[in-house]
Amino acid sequence: MTEDVRDMDSAEAEPEAEPAVGTDVDSEAEENAAEDTAEPDGDEEDSPELSEPRRRGLPRGLRKIVAPVLIVLLLISGGVATWLYFKQYRPDQQTDTSVARTVARAGADGTVALLSYSYESLDKDFAAARKHLTGDFLSYYDQFSQQTVAPMARQKSMKTTAKVTGAAVSELHPDSAVVLVFVDQVTSTKDSPQPSVAVSSVLVRMSRVGGNWFITKFTPI
Numbered sequence: 001m002t003e004d005v006r007d008m009d010s011a012e013a014e015p016e017a018e019p020a021v022g023t024d025v026d027s028e029a030e031e032n033a034a035e036d037t038a039e040p041d042g043d044e045e046d047s048p049e050l051s052e053p054r055r056r057g058l059p060r061g062l063r064k065i066v067a068p069v070l071i072v073l074l075l076i077s078g079g080v081a082t083w084l085y086f087k088q089y090r091p092d093q094q095t096d097t098s099v100a101r102t103v104a105r106a107g108a109d110g111t112v113a114l115l116s117y118s119y120e121s122l123d124k125d126f127a128a129a130r131k132h133l134t135g136d137f138l139s140y141y142d143q144f145s146q147q148t149v150a151p152m153a154r155q156k157s158m159k160t161t162a163k164v165t166g167a168a169v170s171e172l173h174p175d176s177a178v179v180l181v182f183v184d185q186v187t188s189t190k191d192s193p194q195p196s197v198a199v200s201s202v203l204v205r206m207s208r209v210g211g212n213w214f215i216t217k218f219t220p221i
Contacts, residue, residue, distance in 0.1 A: 100169045106132070106213035107179030107204040108164040114141075114218060115162035115185055119153040126150075134207060134214035157190035170203075177213070179204045 110132030117125035126145045133141055152158065162185045171178035181202045188195045205217035 100172055103172060103177045103206060103213050104167040104169050104179055107169075107177075107181055107206055107215070108167040110206075110215045111167075111181045111183055111202055111204060111218075112162045112164060114215075115183065116160060117149065117153060118159045119157050120159075122150050122153060132215050134209055135216045137216050137218065158187065159189075160185055160187040162186075175208045177206045177208075179206060 110129075113125075113129040113132050117129075122145075126149075129145070130138060130141065162183050164181055164183050166182040168180050169177055170180050181204055183200055183202060185198045185200065186195045187198065201221050203217075203219045203221055204215055205219075206213045207216045208214075
């Protein structure tokens with residue numbers, strides 16, 4: 001009987017160890033809760049980064065100043081682009097190879113007209129030359145041809161014919177140019193009926209008037 005009582009007492013005593021397990025579980029739960037409390041929430045981690053751009057943004061007063069400045073800069077850049085178009089692009093388009101050929105031909109034709117005349121047809125020849133001239137040079141030519149060339153040509157029965165052997169544009173701008181012209185001039189008079197040839201070169205300054213090119217200065221070199 002005594003042994004049975006001791007066995008029962010031992011059997012009843014063994015379940016008393018279970019509360020220790022419950023204590024461990026409660027401890028683990030408390031530790032997990034503590035860790036959850038210690039770890040910051042993902043939203044809370046991101047919140048400093050999300051708020052950072054707001055801290056770096058421009059003040060409202062400064063934004064009011066920056067906006068008009070940007071508008072002014074855009075207007076200036078547009079004005080610069082327009083200026084470049086009219087000052088560089090368009091002049092380049094107007095001084096291309098075809099224009100240079102036109103200018104050279106006008107300079108050559110004008111040179112031939114100025115240096116070709118006959119005592120038999122002075123008025124006609126002078127009128128043909130005047131079509132290639134403009135400005136002050138036209139006025140000068142009218143005076144020079146009537147006061148110098150005409151009396152000499154009639155007195156000597158002079159005939160002279162010019163032939164251009166080459167012409168090159170040395171300067172070219174939208175409304176002005178300089179042409180270097182190489183010319184052979186054949187001349188005969190009553191005292192020297194055998195024609196003589198004179199080789200020369202001329203700098204011909206030209207201006208564009210009404211879409212056409214005219215001589216404004218004629219300088220033998």
